[in-house]
Amino acid sequence: MDKDKLTQEKKEKSGPKMSRRKFLAICAGAIVLAGGGWALSRNELANRLAGRAMGAAQGKLPIDYxxxxxxxxxxxxxxxxxxxxxxxxxxxxxxxxxxxxxxxxxxxxxxxxxxxxxxxxxxxxxxxxxxxxxxxxxxxxxxxxxxxxxxxxTDDGGDFSALIFPDSQSNDYSDWKHLAQDAAKRNEDADFFINMGDLVDNGEDHRQWDAWFDAVAGIIDRIPVAPLMGNHETYNEDWKVREPVAYLKEFSLPQNGSEEFARRYYSFDYGEVHFIVLDTQTDEAADFHQGLLETQQAWFREDVKKTDKKWKIVLMHKDPLQYRIANRPERQEGFSDEGRAWMPLFDEAGIDIVFSAHLHTYRNRGHIKNFQRDESGPLYILTGVAGNVRYPGLWVDHALDKVVAPQPETDNYLTLAVKNGTADIACYLPDGTEIDHETLKK
Missing domain, CATH: 2.60.40.10 (Immunoglobulins)
Incomplete structure (x- = not known):
């Protein structure tokens, strides 16, 4: 979800190019990220440098993340x-x-x-x-x-479980770190984790990527990540849209057959599920690429034809529903541009579950088909927020909302377990309290 960036101060561009370690070494205090508004404390910086120095003294390779x-x-x-x-x-x-x-x-x-x-x-x-x-x-x-x-x-082709983290975008990544680490401890058998886009607040800010990777240390080296691109991955230091350079470099993702749109959307198999990861940043890409939506839709149709997996699950950052906003009567309840573009294809392809994000609120909408409640359609879950950027009281409940997170809303995470012909989805608060549970059978 976009924040009002007009009030953000422009960060000064760095001078000569330097290594990340050199950058940290010359910082003699707290680093304030003006663009995102979060701070790296003196203690955290000192601990990181001390850890690297200790590793070097022990003969360990000077590698990161x-x-x-x-x-x-x-x-x-x-x-x-x-x-x-x-x-x-x-x-x-x-x-x-x-x-x-x-x-x-x-x-x-x-x-x-x-x-x-x-x-x-x-x-x-x-x-x-x-x-x-x-x-x-x-x-x-x-x-x-x-x-x-x-x-x-490695995947055995059978039962599995996964952690699903909504937007981790933050102005202080400590909440994201605590949420991710605590969720991983409660779910030690998770086979992989998903991050639903807007991993960071500003895609060009390397310090936020450092904070994101620091938060999942000890997790991401032992189980794989399946990331999504969000709109915030496309922002430069002036909060203007650019190519999502850092995201595309930081994660070498499965090929999709397109050179122009490589790594922006992809699919993968795990257990009895075929996962389809979409790029919903059509508006953000418009100044740099033409035909993203049409190319991706053609790829989607071919991709789902090729799978023989029992379950088909879509992961998309921007949400297919549109909400009214408090004090904005001109904004009508209904479906977003992304919803109108993709939901008919989901119906056609027999998609079982659609996970979305972007709005920083958890909502279970139940099953929707042909833009209305229908138990034969996909289950739609808006995953919530895993960082600390929240919008209390912003959204007016949608007629299709089945379950809404307790208010005032805080961050949350989800689990997905697929076994014995069932897909079990649960949503939890940071302390592990379950707030929603849904089971599909097939």
Whole structure:
């Protein structure tokens, strides 16, 4: 959801390009992010620098943000990424079956990435030919040194569970960190996690990406992330729309057959579910690309034809419903542009569940087909908010709302468990209190 950025002060552009570590090293106090309005405390900065110094003293590789990224086929593949402040020699990922002595190795692709005046080296390695349903471990190797081993579990094609986090956009990412870490502790068996777009408040601000990755440390290295692009990923430091450069670089996502729209939308399989991730930033892309919606709709139709999975689930950032806004009588209740563009296709394709975000409120709408309540249509869930940017009292309840989060609203997360012919969805407050539960059978 857009905030009024007109009152935000323009951040000063960085001067000469510098490494991320050098940037942190020269900061002698709190870093105030004027664009997003959040602060990195002196203690947090000191702890981060101390941790890196200790790691270097112990001979550990100077790498940041080791992460697993969802693959199209998670029974046999996984993508591993990380970054560093300077180029590394012979970067690779070593992996093995847990407890096995035989080690395989895959070279990593290296790419120099500069954004927001800061340069990092990004590394990507695709692990292929893995055995389904097996426990692996992997580590980063470069410069003649090796990182610690990290766990990796392949999909067995059967039962699974996932964590779903709504918009993590924040002006202080500590709430997001607590929510993500606590949810992960309560759901240690989760196979992967989804972040529904607007991961950060400003897509060009590298410090917010640092905060996002810091929040999921210890989670994202052991289970893969399936991210969505939100409108906030497209904002530059002046709060004007640009290409979502950082998002597209930070996550090497499954291919969609389009060079122009690569990584913007994609699909993947897990267990008995085919997930379809849409890019709803059609308006934001209009100044840079033509035909995003039409190209994506054609891809969607072909993509759903190819799957033989029992369940089909859509993940989209912008919500298909339109809400009235308090004190805005001209805004009518109904369906958004995204809803009118996509809901007929969901009906046609037999989609089972549609998860959306963007409005920072949790709403269960039940089943909708042909723009009206119909139990034969997809279940529509507006996932809420996982960061601390909230809009209390903004939305007037929609006639199709079935369950609304307790007011005044706070952040929340969801779980999805698919097993024994059921898809079980639950929504929780940060302390683990369940506020909604829905079970579909097939």
């Amino acid at each position: 080791v992460r697993q990224v969802i693959a199209a086929d998670n029974e046999h593949a996984r993508t591993i990424m990380w970054q560093s402040d300077s180029a590394m020699r012979e970067p690779a990922v070593e992996y093995r079956l847990q407890g096995d002595e035989k080690v395989s190795s895959v070279k990593a692709k290296q790419e120099t990435f500069t954004d927001d005046g800061v340069t990092v080296e990004l590394y990507t390695a695709g692990l292929c030919g893995l055995e389904a349903g097996q426990k692996y471990e992997y580590r980063i190797k470069a410069d003649g040194e090796a990182d610690d081993w990290h766990s990796l579990q």
